[in-house]
Amino acid sequence: MTRPTAAILLTGSELLRGVIPDRNAAYLAERLESLGFSMRRTLMVGDPLADIEGGFRELAGAHELIVTSGGLGPTHDDRTVEALAAVAGVPLELDEAVLARITGWTDEVAQRMGFDRARFDAGNRKQARIPRGAQVLGMAGTAPGLVMEVDGSAVVVLPGVPSELRRLWQLAPEHPLLAPLIARAQPRQRLMLRTYGIGESHVADLFEQAGGDPDGVETSICARNYEVEIDIRSTAEGEAAGLQLWQRLQADLEPHLFATDERPIAEIVLELVRARGLTLVTAESCTGGMVAAELTAIPGSSDVFAGAAVTYSDRLKHELLGVPEATLEQHGAVSAETARAMAEGARRRLGANLAVAVTGVAGPGGGTEEKPVGLVYLHVSGPDGEAERRMQWGGTRHDVRLRATAAALHLLRDQLATSS
Amino acid sequence: MTRPTAAILLTGSELLRGVIPDRNAAYLAERLESLGFSMRRTLMVGDPLADIEGGFRELAGAHELIVTSGGLGPTHDDRTVEALAAVAGVPLELDEAVLARITGWTDEVAQRMGFDRARFDAGNRKQARIPRGAQVLGMAGTAPGLVMEVDGSAVVVLPGVPSELRRLWQLAPEHPLLAPLIARAQPRQRLMLRTYGIGESHVADLFEQAGGDPDGVETSICARNYEVEIDIRSTAEGEAAGLQLWQRLQADLEPHLFATDERPIAEIVLELVRARGLTLVTAESCTGGMVAAELTAIPGSSDVFAGAAVTYSDRLKHELLGVPEATLEQHGAVSAETARAMAEGARRRLGANLAVAVTGVAGPGGGTEEKPVGLVYLHVSGPDGEAERRMQWGGTRHDVRLRATAAALHLLRDQLATSS
Numbered sequence: 137m138t139r140p141t142a143a144i145l146l147t148g149s150e151l152l153r154g155v156i157p158d159r160n161a162a163y164l165a166e167r168l169e170s171l172g173f174s175m176r177r178t179l180m181v182g183d184p185l186a187d188i189e190g191g192f193r194e195l196a197g198a199h200e201l202i203v204t205s206g207g208l209g210p211t212h213d214d215r216t217v218e219a220l221a222a223v224a225g226v227p228l229e230l231d232e233a234v235l236a237r238i239t240g241w242t243d244e245v246a247q248r249m250g251f252d253r254a255r256f257d258a259g260n261r262k263q264a265r266i267p268r269g270a271q272v273l274g275m276a277g278t279a280p281g282l283v284m285e286v287d288g289s290a291v292v293v294l295p296g297v298p299s300e301l302r303r304l305w306q307l308a309p310e311h312p313l314l315a316p317l318i319a320r321a322q323p324r325q326r327l328m329l330r331t332y333g334i335g336e337s338h339v340a341d342l343f344e345q346a347g348g349d350p351d352g353v354e355t356s357i358c359a360r361n362y363e364v365e366i367d368i369r370s371t372a373e374g375e376a377a378g379l380q381l382w383q384r385l386q387a388d389l390e391p392h393l394f395a396t397d398e399r400p401i402a403e404i405v406l407e408l409v410r411a412r413g414l415t416l417v418t419a420e421s422c423t424g425g426m427v428a429a430e431l432t433a434i435p436g437s438s439d440v441f442a443g444a445a446v447t448y449s450d451r452l453k454h455e456l457l458g459v460p461e462a463t464l465e466q467h468g469a470v471s472a473e474t475a476r477a478m479a480e481g482a483r484r485r486l487g488a489n490l491a492v493a494v495t496g497v498a499g500p501g502g503g504t505e506e507k508p509v510g511l512v513y514l515h516v517s518g519p520d521g522e523a524e525r526r527m528q529w530g531g532t533r534h535d536v537r538l539r540a541t542a543a544a545l546h547l548l549r550d551q552l553a554t555s556s
Numbered sequence: 557m558t559r560p561t562a563a564i565l566l567t568g569s570e571l572l573r574g575v576i577p578d579r580n581a582a583y584l585a586e587r588l589e590s591l592g593f594s595m596r597r598t599l600m601v602g603d604p605l606a607d608i609e610g611g612f613r614e615l616a617g618a619h620e621l622i623v624t625s626g627g628l629g630p631t632h633d634d635r636t637v638e639a640l641a642a643v644a645g646v647p648l649e650l651d652e653a654v655l656a657r658i659t660g661w662t663d664e665v666a667q668r669m670g671f672d673r674a675r676f677d678a679g680n681r682k683q684a685r686i687p688r689g690a691q692v693l694g695m696a697g698t699a700p701g702l703v704m705e706v707d708g709s710a711v712v713v714l715p716g717v718p719s720e721l722r723r724l725w726q727l728a729p730e731h732p733l734l735a736p737l738i739a740r741a742q743p744r745q746r747l748m749l750r751t752y753g754i755g756e757s758h759v760a761d762l763f764e765q766a767g768g769d770p771d772g773v774e775t776s777i778c779a780r781n782y783e784v785e786i787d788i789r790s791t792a793e794g795e796a797a798g799l800q801l802w803q804r805l806q807a808d809l810e811p812h813l814f815a816t817d818e819r820p821i822a823e824i825v826l827e828l829v830r831a832r833g834l835t836l837v838t839a840e841s842c843t844g845g846m847v848a849a850e851l852t853a854i855p856g857s858s859d860v861f862a863g864a865a866v867t868y869s870d871r872l873k874h875e876l877l878g879v880p881e882a883t884l885e886q887h888g889a890v891s892a893e894t895a896r897a898m899a900e901g902a903r904r905r906l907g908a909n910l911a912v913a914v915t916g917v918a919g920p921g922g923g924t925e926e927k928p929v930g931l932v933y934l935h936v937s938g939p940d941g942e943a944e945r946r947m948q949w950g951g952t953r954h955d956v957r958l959r960a961t962a963a964a965l966h967l968l969r970d971q972l973a974t975s976s
Contacts, residue, residue, distance in 0.1 A: 149776055150776045151582075152585060152595050152596075153585050153595050154582035154583060154586030154587075154589065154595075155776065155787055156582070157579075157581075158578070158581070161577075162571075162574035162576070162578070163574060165572060165573050165574030168574075169573045175573050175602070176601075176602075177599065177600060177607070178599070178600040179597065179600075180581070180597060180600075181596075182596075187597070191597075209756070211756075211757065211760040211777065212760075212768065213777075251758075255761060256757075297779075299955060337629070337630050337631065337676075337679060338671075340629075340632070340679075343631075354569075356573075356603075356633065357633075358570040359717070360575075360576045365575070367570070367575055418866075420845070423849070424845075424849050424853070424857075424864075425844075425846065425848035425849040428845035429849050432842075432844025432918075433844070436921065437868070438868050438869065441868055442868055443865070443866045443867045443876065444844075444865075444866035445865060445876075446845060446852075446863045446866065447863045448858050448861055448862055448863045452906060452907075456865075485876075486872060487871070499855070500855055501855060501856065531719050532719065533853070533855055537852075
């Protein structure tokens with residue numbers, strides 16, 4: 137029995153032209169694969185009606201499930217529903233129930249904002265016209281999400297706004313039209329290994345040495361967030377072999393392995409800090425608050441993360457963190473000595489047990505022969521002592537800052553994991 | 557004369573399945589459109605050879621330029637070059653010059669890292685095999701980027717790593733095989749309006765009232781970073797009409813308009829601060845350093861941005877920023893009073909003329925009936941006085957934090973722009 141196939145159709149000229157980056161494909165694909173669908177392709181087309189129709193015609197009949205994003209709005213360049221009707225060969229019909237819901241919503245907005253409610257009429261009527269035979273999955277603001285069968289494919293039509301797409305997508309797997317596909321879908325066993333500090337091709341070597349993919353197992357090795365992730369997916373037949381491969385690689389990768397699940401490194405750090413009953417602060421120069429931002433992105437971080445001093449100027453490194461002026465003068469702001477003084481100062485001045493400090497040259501300017509762009513010093517100061525790193529990276533300012541953020545979190549993890 | 561058409565082929569099962577999000581399509585599309593190509597579609601397929609071949613077969617001949625990303629690495633699931641050769645109907649041949657370059661590079665890595673240099677042999681030979689007739693555009697690490705004609709289309713083969721793709725892409729427009737296309741490409745006039753604090757459909761209304769798109773003009777209206785951007789592109793024939801539309805909308809959108817170019821809001825703020833000869837700091841609670849991170853993402857920010865106090869705990873709000881304990885007790889950490897005290901404290905304690913403070917309930921926990929998730933207070937304190945906002949948003953923790961970051965930067969801009 138083969139897994140049901142799925143494809144994604146992204147619509148929008150602003151996406152196609154790169155004016156805004158897509159934020160839906162990866163989400164949808166991950167959800168579809170988790171449900172047990174086999175993702176076959178993702179196609180992005182512009183707003184012209186003929187292009188969206190062309191996309192539908194290519195995908196309908198060829199894949200069992202098609203999920204579209206975008207083109208449901210009230211404006212002239214929102215044409216997904218019209219294209220769907222054309223490809224299905226059915227007329228668009230005004231859905232009075234949908235119109236009532238949309239109008240109720242826009243009336244409320246008009247009243248709250250002091251707009252003339254008639255301003256919304258044309259847009260509302262446009263959005264309430266749906267292809268004959270389509271079913272309303274739910275509303276995302278004034279846009280109805282739809283489900284419809286076209287050429288034997290189940291088509292799920294979702295809005296382009298990521299938060300609205302996510303909310304409506306959650307209703308789709310329950311829809312009767314998708315039920316037969318969901319019943320046939322076979323979620324694969326997924327085993328994961330996440331490493332830091334080892335290159336992708338070195339990991340690929342170890343994978344080959346371990347014999348590569350056994351039958352029923354599909355492994356992907358990829359770099360993300362400066363980590364290398366090994367993702368082993370097994371069908372029911374391949375589960376035992378997949379588990380064996382995972383165990384073998386787990387042993388081979390041991391010094392670099394830091395997780396076997398998807399928790400962000402910031403969450404792993406916070407959990408280790410919490411388990412030790414510590415509190416954490418950061419002292420940041422070149423990362424400018426990015427380490428703190430990653431940590432506070434995790435819900436519930438406030439119980440162990442107290443705050444950060446972003447000391448971009450030398451003056452603030454001295455005044456806020458107590459880095460001695462002599463240290464700054466003798467060694468410079470980008471030095472192991474300053475990184476250490478920042479971390480120790482952060483512990484003391486911000487009143488925490490554990491601190492990580494980052495100082496470096498993010499570029500593009502500010503580099504010297506002795507201290508080139510990409511040079512970053514990290515320092516962790518905690519109850520188990522000190523840990524430090526000197527890193528030298530290539531890449532843009534953005535790359536260097538992201539790399540330094542990841543390195544700071546991994547240095548914290550190393551220190552907490554080895555001492556616990 | 558019509559513009560030459562272009563399509564993008566993204567390869568990689570990890571992309572297709574949503575394990576990692578694509579970071580190349582928007583970059584390439586924006587570059588292609590800027591050069592005057594007409595982007596027709598972007599297709600994403602997985603690693604299987606047949607899928608990449610299928611993608612090439614669909615696009616080759618149908619579009620004048622095809623740019624691919626990914627699948628050039630040394631591992632078993634990097635198959636783009638093999639697929640290209642198959643579709644072109646030519647053999648893969650070892651390119652000795654490429655092999656020498658790759659080997660030189662891996663020998664260096666082997667020596668530096670203490671690896672056995674033979675470890676790289678198989679991967680190197682794989683990467684040095686290129687389709688007969690393909691030309692090497694340049695090297696990205698051990699991966700050669702290629703240019704080749706297939707079925708009358710110019711095909712540019714680039715690596716998947718975003719920084720390497722960007723570096724190699726910059727060589728492509730100069731390549732002789734692309735010259736005839738570049739000569740025919742017609743960069744369109746692009747006029748932009750960027751607004752904050754007005755909804756997408758309200759902007760669409762104003763656009764319709766202005767008469768919509770004249771001949772030769774194509775307008776897109778889209779929300780990005782909580783701004784609404786109006787992008788007016790005109791062919792040579794439509795330039796005057798495009799300019800007129802831009803001027804009309806500029807007048808209509810005036811209270812919300814903040815830029816007519818692509819500079820990030822953080823850069824606009826920094827330039828205003830610099831022009832006034834001020835220094836800037838941030839005091840952040842729920843944004844956890846994100847405002848500082850945005851500001852420091854801009855090269856050269858260090859001349860006006862001094863630093864930030866991320867005060868996640870009430871204790872640090874008091875100790876680091878001098879927020880009176882009575883204020884925290886009476887009004888709570890999420891209040892207009894605390895936001896004001898944070899901003900004033902940041903100016904005083906961090907020694908700057910201008911400060912913005914953010915405090916709010918990012919969620920998902922921590923909300924109350926009186927202070928629900930999504931409630932955020934902003935306060936700017938500067939030489940021209942005070943400005944404050946109370947915002948209430950829906951959405952996830954991530955959304956609320958991003959919205960608050962954007963709102964803080966826009967409040968700074970408003971204050972600086974109206975007082976200058």
